[in-house]
Amino acid sequence: MRLRRTLSILASLIALPAALPACGPNETSGSGGSTTTSSTGKLGPGELCDDPAPNVVKMRFEPKVLAVASCSSGDCTGRNVELTLDPDICKPTKVTFTSSNADVVPAPADETFDLHKPTVALVIKGGAKEGLATITASYDAGEGLIVTTDIDVEVLAPDPIACAGTDSSDALAQGQTLAGMEGLLGASISVPERANNPDENSFIWSIDPFPVTIGCGDELTPDGYVALGPAITFGPEDKVFPRELPVSIPINPVLMPEKARWRHMEIAYSGPAFTKPRTVPVADPRVEKVGGQWAVKFQVPRFGTYQAVVRKDAGTKTFSRRLTHRAVIGVSMGGGGAAMFGMRHHDRFDVLAPLGGPVDWTWMLNHIENNHLGGFPAIPKGTTLADIQLAAKACADSSECDAGQTCMGANVDKGKCVALPTPKDPYEHPSTFNTWWYEYPKTGNGGSFSRRDYTQIFRDLALMFGNPNGENFSPGAENLPAGVRPDDPSVVGDHPNGECAVTIDPLDGPDHDQQQMLDQQCPAERCAHTLTLTNYFDDEYNPDGTFPVITVCDGNEQQKDLTPWSNTWHPEGNNYPLELALAVDYNGNGVRDEMEPILRAGHENWGDTGADGKASKDEAGYAPGVNEDPEGDDYQAQYNPGGAENDHRFTAGEPFEDFGLDGVQGTSQQPASGWQQPGDGYDVGEGDGKFTTTSGLATFWERDAHSIVRGWSKDVPGGDLTDDALKRIDVWTDGGTRDLFNFAVDAQHLAGAFKARGRGVQYLTTFTAAPGLDPSNPLDFVPPRIVYEDMPGVVFQRYGATEPKKADFDSGSGQHVGTVFEIASRLQTALYFIGSRWPEPELREYVEESNVDPDPDAPNCEVGGNCTIEFTSTFGRTAPVGITLPPGYGSLKQKERRYPVIYMLHGYGQSPQDLEAAIIFLRNWMNNPIDGAGSRLPKAILVYVDGRCRVTDGKAECIRGTFFTDSVKETGAQDEAWWLELMDYVDGHYRTMGESTTDWTE
């Protein structure tokens, strides 16, 4: 990802060859392309320069600490260091250097800053003598003020680090660190304070004191790599935590190959569950001294052996990267849209930034099936009503519940025993159908979703993608389960013309009152017509077909005393159709009672065992605690993202039961035109020799970003995602640790797909753990200082206090939106990451605003900076679009400038205008006079895309959100197709930058 100057696009703009310093290349190594080595003071069109007041001038070294190899020969390798000046200066001005110990590190030669040269690149070389030196840069800012900044440099012998001994603790507790001594210096493990807080509310990763050993492990260095330090084993090796813990392992940083950057450092791993050495993404990797020894600190959820390694050729592999100068960023539903649309049309984008949304449908749909639709015990054949428990068991605490159940709501004396699934990933929150997640009363910025909201979201998903949980062949019934005719009163209520089948969240306009009337009347009307189906089989809940099956309504008012984290089902007030699901009405009373289960009929049963057809326990050589996956095929998002066992997908070679979607052998099959009348079958796919899923599930999987990255999707509109196509797409994704939909876990799985394809991936937790920032100061968050060049091209940011205090819960930390600080930081890091992919220095110039000397031909909105249009596609979909132009866009002098485009996607229930208003401040970052050209966000056109359900041809497209995709229903929103036309419109009507190529270093 290393940026170099783009000869193809810049040669005509700047006199590049003449500007190249003799020592090489026009390389820069600052924060992702925000630096330039061009050295001309000539002002660009409309560009402004005022010499800054001396007291605002600032300089920074990157890195701030450095180790270089001692060297006695003349041919010593150096390390690149950059010095960046803010804000812009107008005239070339000298910067000088001194060394506190010139015998160890000589001072670099004088350098010069200039208006378009805000960063100077230095090469620091060590001498023969080992030791410490401080290099001080001095800059005369005028009026007698000398601005200085330091970098500490240590000169070390390039020797490997030996490992010896063992250190241990019988019970490492919160607030404690076990630090290796002598032969293990630099190795450590810590348990943060309050990590042992009792599991309560949405804190569910408490850990008690545990025994730990630190010792030397077997070498893990893969072929083609060099080890930076010894392999360190943290034991007991099979220990896995429900959270991450900070560890460190010693390294000698001067063993880094000459061209390597910290993004090239990888952490190799081996442990009982993943014996074959491999490199794994880790959280917050950081090179610093631990106990006086250089080490890399990071966080991981699992013990075993870790070792820091780097490819021998790191930093030397450059490729020609095609830049489209487009990016897409979205939050919540828009995060899902950014991942899905972005990967489907990967050829159109340089960067995807899906934030806090359903970015990985492969994991999410499996989670929904086992959590949101689960929590009910299966019944064996021969079960009669008398054997069935219809109400959840009351409890005062979990000891009163059956094994594996949790007493929820006990604190308000209304506890119910709930069979929560066991979380498989760090920070994963389980739920069941009766206990969907709800944040009340600590709503903060969490976004509280009531049961009605959940139900509505599930309905909209089925309206757009088709029902993933049932197959209905009747035309127009794509969102319904098998057996429900689209003209059934449970679907259309008492209104004519099917008006009640899809009612829109009312929009402003002439139809508003009519829409509001339908929105208010239809749900209850439909719920008054429960449909009862008989002879309906299900392997889990109706194996004999003897119980009736009914349509379901839900959406009861939240009982707030049962929260904060359980959105509990209640028998009253369920008058909103959950039309994609059916329930078994064990007691035949025509309504779904507490423990009457939701049918799950999304796919045939299969053994998710990997191609060997064997679960790990049945694989030859299985030994608990020693070798827990002999075939090496266990899927795990962080440690083995390419595994096919338990990857939530059917893989060729895995055993399946060809019994159809109901999972029961010998049941009647649904007619090709759908179930019409009693006597018709409901089942689909039995005995066809194939693994059968619903069409809805197939559509989700086909459009899923994870599936596209893994190469499982066919006919991706952007073309096959070859390795070459993949390596030009960079991704910034995030999620909150207390997000109601577990979007942090979901994003980790998407990041895993990229790792499985060989892309470098890194996790971040605290925002100031990013390179260039100070992790010990969580509030000192300054995105322009982040060194994106020291992070790989795929970054997963997890947000939310890991050891939350009450104030963190109260302010919504880690929830769907996050605290005010979290949401602002989320957007900023992602946007500056996007900007770091665009190297053009002219995008970072400080320019005259549009209204100073406006282009008389420019529309007023372009001069004002905001155009809101109604865009109508060729097929008649009309929706609002917000277009924010960068500073100077409407200026006469700048009328030839062209810009990249960032498409921005809003959340569920929002409109384009909502996000537009929320991040209006973004324009300021693009033209901030306090930043210099080495720090400024590149100017770009922002386009706010519509994902709200609209009325097209008089029909409601969906209810509230399109998920930015094309509906499988004839009358559904064709939002992807609409957006594709919008992109052409934007390119045709605004000065977008178009494509170019740049030399890029992996």
Ligand SMILES: [Ca+2]
């Ligand atoms: Ca019932």
Ligand SMILES: [Ca+2]
């Ligand atoms: Ca297996």
Ligand SMILES: [Ca+2]
């Ligand atoms: Ca599988």
Ligand SMILES: [Ca+2]
């Ligand atoms: Ca089948």
